[in-house]
Amino acid sequence: MAKSRRITLIGAGNVGWHLARHLENAGHQLREIYSRNLKNARKLVNNLYDAYPTDSLDFSESDAQIFLLAVPDDAIPAIVNEIILPENAILAHTSGSKGLEVLSHLECSSGVFYPLQTFSKAKEVSFEDIPILVEGEDKATEKELIALAKSLSNEVQAVNSDQRRILHMAAVFACNFTNHLLSISKNILETEDLSFDLLKPLLLETIHKALELGPENAQTGPAARKDIATIKSHLSSLEESPELAQIYRLLTESIMERRII
Amino acid sequence: MAKSRRITLIGAGNVGWHLARHLENAGHQLREIYSRNLKNARKLVNNLYDAYPTDSLDFSESDAQIFLLAVPDDAIPAIVNEIILPENAILAHTSGSKGLEVLSHLECSSGVFYPLQTFSKAKEVSFEDIPILVEGEDKATEKELIALAKSLSNEVQAVNSDQRRILHMAAVFACNFTNHLLSISKNILETEDLSFDLLKPLLLETIHKALELGPENAQTGPAARKDIATIKSHLSSLEESPELAQIYRLLTESIMERRII
Numbered sequence: 210m211a212k213s214r215r216i217t218l219i220g221a222g223n224v225g226w227h228l229a230r231h232l233e234n235a236g237h238q239l240r241e242i243y244s245r246n247l248k249n250a251r252k253l254v255n256n257l258y259d260a261y262p263t264d265s266l267d268f269s270e271s272d273a274q275i276f277l278l279a280v281p282d283d284a285i286p287a288i289v290n291e292i293i294l295p296e297n298a299i300l301a302h303t304s305g306s307k308g309l310e311v312l313s314h315l316e317c318s319s320g321v322f323y324p325l326q327t328f329s330k331a332k333e334v335s336f337e338d339i340p341i342l343v344e345g346e347d348k349a350t351e352k353e354l355i356a357l358a359k360s361l362s363n364e365v366q367a368v369n370s371d372q373r374r375i376l377h378m379a380a381v382f383a384c385n386f387t388n389h390l391l392s393i394s395k396n397i398l399e400t401e402d403l404s405f406d407l408l409k410p411l412l413l414e415t416i417h418k419a420l421e422l423g424p425e426n427a428q429t430g431p432a433a434r435k436d437i438a439t440i441k442s443h444l445s446s447l448e449e450s451p452e453l454a455q456i457y458r459l460l461t462e463s464i465m466e467r468r469i470i
Numbered sequence: 471m472a473k474s475r476r477i478t479l480i481g482a483g484n485v486g487w488h489l490a491r492h493l494e495n496a497g498h499q500l501r502e503i504y505s506r507n508l509k510n511a512r513k514l515v516n517n518l519y520d521a522y523p524t525d526s527l528d529f530s531e532s533d534a535q536i537f538l539l540a541v542p543d544d545a546i547p548a549i550v551n552e553i554i555l556p557e558n559a560i561l562a563h564t565s566g567s568k569g570l571e572v573l574s575h576l577e578c579s580s581g582v583f584y585p586l587q588t589f590s591k592a593k594e595v596s597f598e599d600i601p602i603l604v605e606g607e608d609k610a611t612e613k614e615l616i617a618l619a620k621s622l623s624n625e626v627q628a629v630n631s632d633q634r635r636i637l638h639m640a641a642v643f644a645c646n647f648t649n650h651l652l653s654i655s656k657n658i659l660e661t662e663d664l665s666f667d668l669l670k671p672l673l674l675e676t677i678h679k680a681l682e683l684g685p686e687n688a689q690t691g692p693a694a695r696k697d698i699a700t701i702k703s704h705l706s707s708l709e710e711s712p713e714l715a716q717i718y719r720l721l722t723e724s725i726m727e728r729r730i731i
Contacts, residue, residue: 282697306692306700326672327679327690334675340668368664375662376669378704383655383669384676385691386721387648392685393724394644401636403629407601408637408644409681411587414595415645416677418588420670424653429588430646431567436543439567443639456720460647463654463713 214357215272217241218260219288220279221249223328224303228279231336233257235360240273266292275357277322278302278312285311299350305377308370309344320345320354323373324362325380340364342373393453432464475618476533478502479521480549481540482510484589485564489540492597494518496621501534527553536618538583539563539573546572560611566638569631570605581606581615584634585623586641601625603634654714693725 214237218225221244229239239260244250250262266288268276272295280288282304294300294317301320302312312319321344326334341358343365345351351367358365368376391412395405418427431439440461447454475498479486482505490500500521505511511523527549529537533556541549543565555561555578562581563573573580582605587595602619604626606612612628619626629637652673656666679688692700701722708715 281695282700306697306703325668327675329679338671340671342668364668366668372662372664374703374707375658376664377700378707379655379658379664380669380672381691381693381704382651382658382718383673385689385693385725386651386717387673388676388680388685388689389693389721389725390643390647390651391680392689394640395685397636397640397643401633403633403637403640405684407586407603407625407627408641410599410601411641412644412648412677412681414588415649416673418590419649419652420673423666424649424656428646428649428653430642432642432646432650434542436567439543439638442567442635443642446635446639452724456647456724457643459717459720460650463717464646464650 212356213237215240215274216357217243217268217271217273217276218253218279219243219266219276219292220284221253222279222281223330224324225277225279226253226330227328227334227336228277228303228324229253229257229260231361232357237357237360240271241268268298269293269295271295271298274299275353276300276317282307289315299345299353301345301354305342305373305380308374309346310370313346318346318350320350321370321373322354322358325376327384336361337363340366342366342368342376344369344373393456397453428464430464432461435465473617474498476501476535477618478504478529478532478534478537479514479540480504480527480537480553481545482514483540483542484591485585486538486540487514487591488589488595488597489538489564489585490514490518490521492622493618498618498621502529502532529559530554530556532556532559535560536614537561537578543568550576560606560614562606562615566603566634566641569635570607571631574607579607579611581611582631582634583615583619586637588645597622598624601627603627603629603637605630605634654717658714689725691725693722696726 216232216237217240218229221242233239239257241263242250242254242260243263247262247264254260254262276298299318300312301322303322305323309319309321323342325340339362341362343354343358345354355365398405444454447457477493477498478501479490482503494500500518502524503511503515503521504524508523508525515521515523537559560579561573562583564583566584570580570582584603586601600623602623604615604619606615616626659666705715708718
């Protein structure tokens with residue numbers, strides 16, 4: 210069992226919601242729960258043992274040791290400007306796309322505590338398998354944050370800000386763009402009154418194969434087999450949707466590693 | 471239990487491999503197993519009860535009722551030119567991207583029997599949940615093929631050639647292109663010595679959310695929240711990979727439904 214820590218959470222959104230409860234389950238003590246909107250902080254506190262809701266960023270009297278900043282990226286600067294921390298505090302943000310430097314002008318030890326998962330309040334997640342990527346401005350801070358992360362997850366890794374930015378970008382390709390391709394696919398099916406559910410078994414098998422064999426060994430389809438006739442037929446079906454045709458052409462060319470037109 | 475049919479399979483590749491064994495399990499009788507390479511036909515026959523391997527396309531003496539053509543798209547024309555079928559036979563191809571017309575000059579009842587899944591010999595699949603999309607040149611043929619499909623799967627649907635072409639194209643977006651985005655993502659991670667496994671929980675959750683909520687309700691990421699700073703930072707990380715930058719820009723713009731540059 211890891212050492213119990215006193216933790217204050219800044220932000221009562223999706224990430225904060227799951228973090229707070231899993232931290233408590235792991236034996237840590239939640240102190241203040243901050244939200245700009247006190248109502249949100251109260252809602253989360255109601256699910257916790259002994260935390261305290263607040264809409265003030267003056268934590269000078271807090272006895273928390275670690276402050277986790279779980280707010281949207283664009284809310285970080287305003288909070289960092291206003292926050293008052295007790296001495297010897299560690300402040301770590303939970304953002305995949307922000308570097309350590311967004312906290313660097315504060316008089317505290319700064320770090321990053323980034324759980325690589327998408328959260329929604331309504332859906333329980335098992336934290337054990339979620340990679341938590343940690344960075345500290347110095348070895349002591351990093352060690353402290355790694356210990357905290359390991360109390361939640363079996364997949365803890367120290368990564369620097371460059372690596373984390375690359376990881377976040379890779380996640381945009383693998384997840385955000387993938388989801389958008391599914392939207393496009395669903396729209397295409399709807400033009401012929403076909404259900405997106407028809408693709409479900411194929412999609413799940415595609416993902417499982419990619420994870421099992423590596424995506425580079427699992428590529429199939431007209432581009433992979435250089436089936437120009439099918440590619441041309443698809444492009445002609447997309448004639449009235451130049452944007453989709455452009456996406457089709459670009460990804461096809463990228464798979465084939467050459468220009469088709 | 472559906473009526474047992476006598477079936478000949480043309481092609482002993484991945485699709486044929488799974489089809490033959492599941493058809494037999496469903497109570498049908500496999501007759502000839504054709505492969506251009508007799509060795510492949512023999513291998514499949516060894517896994518069947520009473521089938522017969524052949525490398526001849528003269529089936530005039532066959533007592534099979536249904537001939538399933540499970541060969542790569544580009545092998546269809548040569549086979550169609552050469553094949554000799556008995557009277558009253560049904561010939562159905564298993565291709566998602568070819569229309570009924572590729573069989574139309576033959577003196578037989580033609581149809582399509584398209585299982586919407588990706589197959590590999592080494593991996594067992596449960597056929598029950600795989601959509602089988604059926605088309606027949608006339609009602610009687612379609613009825614016969616639907617009955618055959620229903621003996622294998624609970625997800626049988628009659629679709630015409632236009633619908634099937636659209637479905638195939640939608641599958642290219644949802645599966646082939648998605649797999650390619652995973653390859654890109656893995657390559658990006660490797661530049662920073664990061665493992666693709668780190669993205670696994672996020673990817674699986676992304677896919678499950680898309681299937682549960684609909685992808686149009688599950689879009690997240692910098693493009694969805696119009697986070698121009700992050701988008702610009704990613705594009706500058708991709709400066710040395712103009713092809714990836716173009717894919718990033720195009721998909722980002724498509725999510726945002728407007729030009730960013």
